[in-house]
Amino acid sequence: MKLSSLILGGVVAVAVIAVLMAVLGVSFHTPTSLQGAALYDPSKEIKVQGTVTGVEEFDCPVSEGELGVHLTLKTTDGTFQVHLAPSRILQGQRLAFVAGDQVQVLGSQVRVNGKKGIIVRELVRGRDSYIFRDPAGNLLMVQ
Ligand SMILES: [Zn+2]
Numbered sequence: 001m002k003l004s005s006l007i008l009g010g011v012v013a014v015a016v017i018a019v020l021m022a023v024l025g026v027s028f029h030t031p032t033s034l035q036g037a038a039l040y041d042p043s044k045e046i047k048v049q050g051t052v053t054g055v056e057e058f059d060c061p062v063s064e065g066e067l068g069v070h071l072t073l074k075t076t077d078g079t080f081q082v083h084l085a086p087s088r089i090l091q092g093q094r095l096a097f098v099a100g101d102q103v104q105v106l107g108s109q110v111r112v113n114g115k116k117g118i119i120v121r122e123l124v125r126g127r128d129s130y131i132f133r134d135p136a137g138n139l140l141m142v143q
Contacts, residue, residue, distance in 0.1 A: 035064045036063070036137075037136060039062055039108075039119060040137020041110075041137075042108065045106065045109075046109055046118065047105065048104070050076070050080075051102055051103075052101040053072045053074050054072035054099055057069055062112065064086075066088070068084065069086075069097075071101075071103070073103065073118075080117055080118050082107075083107075083110065083112070083118065085120075085132055085141055089139070089141050089143050095130065104124040105118055105123050107120040107122070119137065
């Protein structure tokens with residue numbers, strides 16, 4: 001009897017947490033309904049290279065509403081907003097970018113907030129290369 005009420009209590013607690021998460025999720029809502037890896041379209045992959053002209057952090061659907069790091073990348077094909085990964089992950093990896101960095105980016109084209117962008121799968125800077133996502137767009141880096 002006590003055990004069953006304990007289990008029931010656990011189920012109720014899980015349900016309450018699920019509802020809370022759903023409610024909190026709504027506050028992160030952006031015009032696009034897709035988030036994270038769902039935004040990654042392997043058929044839209046491109047490779048560009050250019051110069052980083054700015055680094056920006058903002059809440060982004062690519063990072064599932066989390067604060068994400070973005071590069072403004074000037075290339076011969078125009079300027080792209082490059083979506084890297086959630087800020088906490090880059091901090092955990094001690095990975096930072098600055099204006100003036102020369103980088104090569106492979107990733108899926110995406111449009112967020114009306115800006116032409118790329119979700120990075122692989123990035124090369126100098127002799128270093130970084131794998132951010134698998135071919136399906138799932139984030140490989142961990143905190
Ligand atoms: Zn982003």
